[in-house]
Amino acid sequence: MPDQYQPAPPAAVAPHLNPWEVNPYTDEQNRAMWRSWAQSLTRTRCKASALHYFDKSINDQDPNRYVALCMRSRFNRSIANAAQALKDSYRAAEAAPGNPYVNLQVADALYDLNRFEENKIALHNNSLIAKGTKRMSFQRRLMVVNGNFQDSVGASLGPFFLKNLARLTRIYEVTLRPERMRPTNTRWRALKDLNECDVNSHKERKSIRISPMETARRKRKMKIYNQNYLNGSWIDVAFLKALRHNPIVLMDKYYKSAKERREYLNNSYACTKRFIKMLHSRSPMYNEQYQRLSNPRVMDRLHQANLFRIQFQARRSMISILRTIREIREQKDVQRLRKFVAKIMGEFVVLKTKAVMPWKIEFMNEVYNHLALSLCEVFNIPNYKVSPYDNDSMCRLLGVNPFRPSEVHQVVFGRRPSYVYDETMPVSEQVRAFKVARATLDRRLYFSKLPIERSYLLFEIADCLLQQNHLVQCLLYAKRSIDEARRANSKIWEFLATMMQAKAHAILCKYERQSEVLNSAYRLAKDLKSPKLCTFIELCRMLNKDYMILRKMAPPLTTRRLRYRASNRLSTVG
Known part of the structure; x- marks a missing residue:
């Protein structure tokens, strides 16, 4: 009989399972359950969990897998992951060829990827194949994409090209021109042919400096860009952008979840940027402006009115600034005036163009001359007796501290906190403030063009170096400040830079050089027609x-050494 030849069941005891470990459902029911869970998690914005259950619900052997693939495609589109959504829709199209619902998902994914030409081709082909009410979805989307083409290359494109015609060549050279074919030689061989050294084949990264005006322009353009497409929600996006680097939110040193928070904020901001880019591709900025103000006369009139308002406000701010400077000068608070001028010139005036502030150069000259006059008032005849037997008399007379050697840093072998590194060495708050101030002045000097402003910035850098006892560099920057002051034909700034050299020579005790510098300062004081400064310089001389x-x-150093040795010998003999 056939039953006699059947193999016996394995001799094993079924494992004991808890009630919650028993799964009575089939694979198809499990996939339907996971698909339902994924849909529920998408509504609660649990992205990672939703993707996990979508992955579990998709099986390549399942003939109905296109349903889960379409759901995952829609979910990826909702989080601005259009590339993955297109892959899922293509897989769904392979599983269910000719399905109008799946073809619609493919077209929507192409639309979110800003591939409007391919999207229009797909919609047109499917609208010819589909019948009845299924054709209406393709026709509605075809009308939308036609409207996008009208917004992008319609009537608004002509005025935009005419306005930016001069920039098109530069844009093509920088971004649109295809890269040239590079030789197949390795980097070290190419550098050897050029007689250049290449040790580790590390490419040198050149830092790109952006002017403060260009930084403000980009910030303003980004703000207008977000306002155009997000309306009132633009401020939420700006807040989200600032949160990504906020130490109060991240708290790296206190919690281990800082990495997850930073990743979540970066992903949220990147998702928002992708959505804004989709909106920009469908209706560019020039089309938004064209639709808002299609009449060029009205646009010019509004532009002129806005320019006049900004000019009027700039004029009022300048008058207020000059009034504040005069009040601080009356109080004779030089340090407060220097901080105020640095803040105003580095944060307010540097962002104003000649269109907004036609009298910008005159205003800058007046501000810097006020500051120079205030700095000259520091040089006064002292009310105490000046003695040449005191080596620090010249330093006190010029208002600088005499040089004191810094504390020697002791390094203990095997003790890491005692090691000194360039970036992590323990520095005081004062030294850190000097470094920040020096970097700010260097950045301003790089973009400064007005000679009197460059002379002021070089003078401030020399003063920072003087306070840090970098006297040789201080002399170099003071000499550069003198050259810029001569270019600007500013005697007062040339005098101040010369006095900066006198301060450095006083600390270094270089009396011959000091004599030359004080003679130059005396001639400049006579040109300034200031008897007070002439008297002060004469006292210094x-x-x-x-x-x-x-x-x-004083006896020579060798004579003193011989006398010291002789006295030691006599004391030994006695």
């Missing part, structure tokens, strides 16, 4: 002359 006389009267 007399003190420096006494220093030179005392140094000549």
Whole structure:
């Protein structure tokens, strides 16, 4: 009999399972359940969990897998992941060829990827194949994409090209021109042919500096860009962008979840940017402006009215700034005036163009001349007796601290906190503030073109270096400040830079160089027709002359050494 030849069942005991571990459902029911869970999680914005259950619900052997693939495609489109959505829709089209619903998902994914030409071809082909009410969805989307073409290459494109015709060549050279074919030689061989050194084949990264005006222009353009497509929600996007680098939100040093928070904020902002880019591709900025103000006369009139308002407000701000400077000068608070001028010129005036502020150069000259006059008022005749026998008299007279050697840093072998590195070495708050101020002045100097402003910036850098006891560099920057002041024909800034050299020479005790510098300062004080400065410089010259006389009267160093040795011998013999 056939039953006699059947194999016996394996001799094993069924494993004991808890009630919640028993799965009585079939694979098809499990996939339907996971698909339902994924749909529920998409509504609660649990993206990672939703994708996990969508992946579990898709099986390549399932003939109805196109349903889950279409659902995942829609979900990827909802999180601005259009590339993955297109892949899922193509897989669904392979599983269910000729299905109008699946073809509609393919067209929508192409539309979200801003591939409007392919989207229109797909919609047109499917509208010819589909019948009845299924054709209406394709026809409605075809009308939308035709409207997008009208917005992009319609009547608004002509005025935009005419306005930006001069920039088209530069745009083509930088972004649109195809890259040239590079030789197949390796990097080290190419550099060897050019007689250049290449040790580790590391490419040198050139830092790109952007002017403050260009930074403000880009920030304003981004703000207008977000306002155009997000209306009142643009401020939420700006807040989200700032949150990504907010230490109060991330708290790297206190919680281990800082990495997840940073990743979540970056993903959210990237998703928002992709959605805005979709809206921009469908209706570019020039079309939005054209639709808002299609009449060029009205546009010019509004532009002129806005320009006049900004000019009027700039004029009022300038008058207020000059009034504040005069009040601070009356209080004789030089440090407060220097901080105020640095803030105003570095944050307000640098962002104004000649169209907004036609009198910008005159205003800058007046501000810097006010500051220079205030700095010259520091040089006063002291109310105490100045003695040449005190080596620090010249430093106190010029208002600088004499040089004191810095504390020696002790390195202990095997103790890491005692090691000194360039970036992680322990520095005081004052040194850190000097570094920040120096970097800010260097950045302003790089983009500055007005000679009097460059002279002021070089003077401030020299003052920072003087306070940090970098005296040789201070002298170099003071010499550059003098050259820029001569270009600007500004005697007062040339005098201040010369006095900066006098301060450095006073600390270094270089009396011959000090004599030359003080003679130049005296000639400049006479050109400024200031008896007070002439008297002060004359006192400095007399003190420096006494220093030179005392140094000549002092015995040479070799003589003192011989006397010291002789005294030691006599004491030993006695």
